[in-house]
Amino acid sequence: MPGRPITVQQKRLFMRFRTEGDAPQQAAAKAGFSTATAYRLEAGADRPPLPAAPRGRRRPDPLIAVWDSEIVPMLAAAPGLRAVAILEELGRRHPEIGVGVRRTLERRIKLWRGLHGPAQDVIFRQVHPPGELGLSDFTDLTPLGVIIAGHPLDHRLYHFRLAHSGFEHGHVILGGESYPALAEGLQNALFALGGAPLKHRTDSLSAAFRNLDRATIDDLTTRYAALCAHFGMEPTRNNTGIAHENGVIESAHGHAKKAIEDALLLRGSPAFTDLPAYRRFIDEIFARHNARRGKLIAIERNALQALPEARAVDYEETLVQVTSSSGFVLRKVFYSVPARLIGQRLRIRLYDDRLECFLGGSPVLNLVRGRADHATGKHGHVIDYRHVIHALRRKPMALRNLVYRDQLFPRPAYARAWQALTARRADKTACKITVELLALAHEAGCEAELAAVLDAELDAGRLPNLDTLRERFRPTSAAVPKITIQSVPLNLYSQLGTISRGDAA
Numbered sequence: 001m002p003g004r005p006i007t008v009q010q011k012r013l014f015m016r017f018r019t020e021g022d023a024p025q026q027a028a029a030k031a032g033f034s035t036a037t038a039y040r041l042e043a044g045a046d047r048p049p050l051p052a053a054p055r056g057r058r059r060p061d062p063l064i065a066v067w068d069s070e071i072v073p074m075l076a077a078a079p080g081l082r083a084v085a086i087l088e089e090l091g092r093r094h095p096e097i098g099v100g101v102r103r104t105l106e107r108r109i110k111l112w113r114g115l116h117g118p119a120q121d122v123i124f125r126q127v128h129p130p131g132e133l134g135l136s137d138f139t140d141l142t143p144l145g146v147i148i149a150g151h152p153l154d155h156r157l158y159h160f161r162l163a164h165s166g167f168e169h170g171h172v173i174l175g176g177e178s179y180p181a182l183a184e185g186l187q188n189a190l191f192a193l194g195g196a197p198l199k200h201r202t203d204s205l206s207a208a209f210r211n212l213d214r215a216t217i218d219d220l221t222t223r224y225a226a227l228c229a230h231f232g233m234e235p236t237r238n239n240t241g242i243a244h245e246n247g248v249i250e251s252a253h254g255h256a257k258k259a260i261e262d263a264l265l266l267r268g269s270p271a272f273t274d275l276p277a278y279r280r281f282i283d284e285i286f287a288r289h290n291a292r293r294g295k296l297i298a299i300e301r302n303a304l305q306a307l308p309e310a311r312a313v314d315y316e317e318t319l320v321q322v323t324s325s326s327g328f329v330l331r332k333v334f335y336s337v338p339a340r341l342i343g344q345r346l347r348i349r350l351y352d353d354r355l356e357c358f359l360g361g362s363p364v365l366n367l368v369r370g371r372a373d374h375a376t377g378k379h380g381h382v383i384d385y386r387h388v389i390h391a392l393r394r395k396p397m398a399l400r401n402l403v404y405r406d407q408l409f410p411r412p413a414y415a416r417a418w419q420a421l422t423a424r425r426a427d428k429t430a431c432k433i434t435v436e437l438l439a440l441a442h443e444a445g446c447e448a449e450l451a452a453v454l455d456a457e458l459d460a461g462r463l464p465n466l467d468t469l470r471e472r473f474r475p476t477s478a479a480v481p482k483i484t485i486q487s488v489p490l491n492l493y494s495q496l497g498t499i500s501r502g503d504a505a
Contacts, residue, residue: 131303158185183314195304
């Protein structure tokens with residue numbers, strides 16, 4: 001019919017009728033289109049057009065003079081050379097070549113590498129059966145700007161992941177990639193999971209112990225092997241510098257850090273009251289992740305090995321001598337201890353975030369772990385003013401040039417009081433009042449309350465008055481109740497042993 005294009009089937013019918021001897025008019029009528037269309041088909045007007053010739057260059061090639069003579073030799077000598085580096089070198093050799101040819105140069109280099117470049121590394125995708133492989137690694141979370149009790153937190157995240165189900169566990173680490181951090185984080189993850197995989201993979205552990213001597217590195221590597229053997233896991237590690245071999249957890253680092261960053265933004269503040277609150281926050285994030293993968297985790301949990309009844313050792317142990325300064329030095333950090341321990345030899349269990357101190361087999365105290373400033377090389381100090389305040393009261397002038405004076409003050413208010421006193425009083429008076437303020441905070445148990453009063457006094461421009469503060473925080477004496485004791489006649493005791501005949505009946 002006029003106005004409607006013919007179909008492929010109509011063309012085939014027309015050609016068949018023509019080969020059978022029909023005239024164009026008859027073949028067209030049988031196929032269902034006009035005679036004019038039949039003549040157009042006979043003339044070949046309906047054949048598809050031939051492909052157009054490739055379009056040539058619209059402008060001269062800006063690299064034609066230097067491509068074969070200079071650029072190709074550069075690429076042949078150093079196949080990994082970046083296009084921007086080649087462009088800078090061309091700019092020094094040929095100032096007439098502008099930066100506008102960068103995209104042209106990048107396309108030409110990419111084409112050359114595809115035709116003549118070296119073979120690249122091939123990544124072989126792996127199948128991970130349930131219960132076979134778990135991976136551990138550390139990642140830095142300091143850039144997130146987390147604040148604990150008003151101070152920025154320099155910390156890392158220990159990250160564990162199962163390759164099959166994607167189960168993840170994170171633990172906040174305050175130090176570096178040490179054996180205690182790895183052992184504590186790994187065991188927390190396994191006991192939270194309820195089983196252990198057949199293999200455990202990390203990156204090269206020698207990177208974590210690069211500042212230690214050869215014997216210490218061997219000792220720590222042996223302890224790591226013993227830790228894996230305790231849970232029945234085979235320890236493996238990827239090749240040094242080949243990150244994609246640990247890709248199951250390396251790629252998860254980015255997702256975990258982004259999830260933590262988003263959660264902090266939704267929370268509205270990166271500040272936490274204390275470290276346990278921040279750790280609970282991290283646990284909630286990973287718990288939500290694991291809830292989304294609950295079905296896969298349940299399948300893999302059935303394929304895991306049973307856990308041993310007890311945890312393995314997740315600390316380092318060492319011996320220290322308490323000096324006459326009422327403290328000891330460990331890993332370039334001075335720790336204060338009660339003065340009664342001077343001269344004693346303590347056995348220290350060194351964890352990632354704490355120290356447990358033993359005298360013989362008896363535990364004596366726990367200390368927060370400190371760390372030296374590796375950037376400046378200065379030693380660190382972990383000081384509890386309660387350990388030395390009694391001795392300092394006998395020698396208050398020792399405060400003036402005390403090595404750890406700044407770390408002695410438990411709160412910023414006490415440091416402010418010291419600065420104000422030294423600015424407006426003699427050194428002897430300033431030392432005496434400051435030491436007595438610390439003694440009052442310790443003996444009256446009013447460290448926080450006294451700090452608030454000191455801040456208020458200093459904000460008002462007044463120095464702290466020691467007598468007034470003592471009176472204010474003096475313990476209230478409770479009234480002694482009056483007790484009246486009524487004496488009992490002694491003959492009553494004689495009657496207790498007398499039995500009358502009537503009672504016997």
